[in-house]
Amino acid sequence: xxxxxTAQVTHLSTNAANITVGxxxxxxxxxxxxxxxxxxxxxxxxxxxxxxxxGQGANDQASPDRTFMRSWLAISLVGGLLIFSAVxxxxxxxxxxxxxxxxxxxxxxxxxxxxxxxxxxxxxxxDILNASxxxxxxxxxxxxxxxxVNAALAGTPLYLDAAxxxxxxxxxxxxxxxxPNQQTPTGSRVHVAFAGKVPDLSNQTxxxxxxxxxxxxxxxxAKPSGYATNWIAQGDQIPVAGSAPTADRTVTVxxxxxxxxxxxxxxxxxxxxx
Numbered sequence: 319x320x321x322x323x324t325a326q327v328t329h330l331s332t333n334a335a336n337i338t339v340g341x342x343x344x345x346x347x348x349x350x351x352x353x354x355x356x357x358x359x360x361x362x363x364x365x366x367x368x369x370x371x372x373g374q375g376a377n378d379q380a381s382p383d384r385t386f387m388r389s390w391l392a393i394s395l396v397g398g399l400l401i402f403s404a405v406x407x408x409x410x411x412x413x414x415x416x417x418x419x420x421x422x423x424x425x426x427x428x429x430x431x432x433x434x435x436x437x438x439x440x441x442x443x444x445d446i447l448n449a450s451x452x453x454x455x456x457x458x459x460x461x462x463x464x465x466x467v468n469a470a471l472a473g474t475p476l477y478l479d480a481a482x483x484x485x486x487x488x489x490x491x492x493x494x495x496x497x498p499n500q501q502t503p504t505g506s507r508v509h510v511a512f513a514g515k516v517p518d519l520s521n522q523t524x525x526x527x528x529x530x531x532x533x534x535x536x537x538x539x540a541k542p543s544g545y546a547t548n549w550i551a552q553g554d555q556i557p558v559a560g561s562a563p564t565a566d567r568t569v570t571v572x573x574x575x576x577x578x579x580x581x582x583x584x585x586x587x588x589x590x591x592x
Contacts, residue, residue, distance in 0.1 A: 338405050345401060349393035451503050458498035459491045459510055461562070467491055467510060475504040482535055485512035489535070490562050511535075513567050518559035519551045524573055527551050531569055539570040549573035 454474055459467045464480065465487040471478050489512040496502045514534030519527045525547040528538045556570045557563075 338401065341401050342397075345397045346394045349397055350390050353390045353393060453501040453503055456494070456496045456498060456500050456502050456508060459494045459508070460498070462491050463487065464489050464491070464512055471508065476502060477505070477507045479507040479509045481509065481511045485535070486514060489514045492563060492565055492567065513563040516555075516557045516559055516561045516563060516569055519555055519569070519571050520553050520559075522551045523547065524549050524551070527571060534563075535567060536563060537566070537568045539568050540573055541570065542572075545573045546575070548576060550576050 454476065456476065457470045457474065459470060462470065464485050467480075468478060491510045492513055493511045495509045496506070502508070513536055516536070517530055517534065519530065522530065524538075524540060524545055527540075531538045550573060552572045552574055554572050563569075
């Protein structure tokens, strides 16, 4: 009996090639999802990571994106080569398998070196920028009037960006960006939100009270529900008149339906002359 000759497999079938491409594409997508979830879990959301960098340049805020791309690229590169290496065992070509396995090892090392080298380069560039641009600590402006805020910033190389721009000198600062004591580049603008002191809304209609509060950058919270614009504000309001505004700028006022108007008394009829 003659020896059986086994055909040598030198290439993948169409179905095997399609499956291989699908596996690689799926792994790349899965790698991106896993990278995003892992970074979000370990380092917090993008907003949380970039929130402390406001006012320090656009490079700081772009850094999380670049780091994410580095991680995704490294995982996709190594994973794709692993899939190629596994598929190569379906072929009768030991040279190809050896080349792919060697490529996996070299790529894993290159990806690791690329990740840490580029990350260190980003940090080095940021350190150089921080050293070349002088910074100053932002003073605590919250709770101070606009006049006091202007006086505090006058002694620093920072500038005021007030919201609203028509804020009065006696309006109170409710929030600021950058935050107090944060190192801010010289010449930056400090964004401060102001609101006026709480006015006395007694005997004001709902429409008049809302207009008055809007002009002071305050928010009206009326009770009870079902009020009409002609209802009258009672004496109880929170905060009381003359108080500094709260952080949420809300003024709670109780309204009451106005009493019905009484008809005018009848006029006496003139008596006929005899």
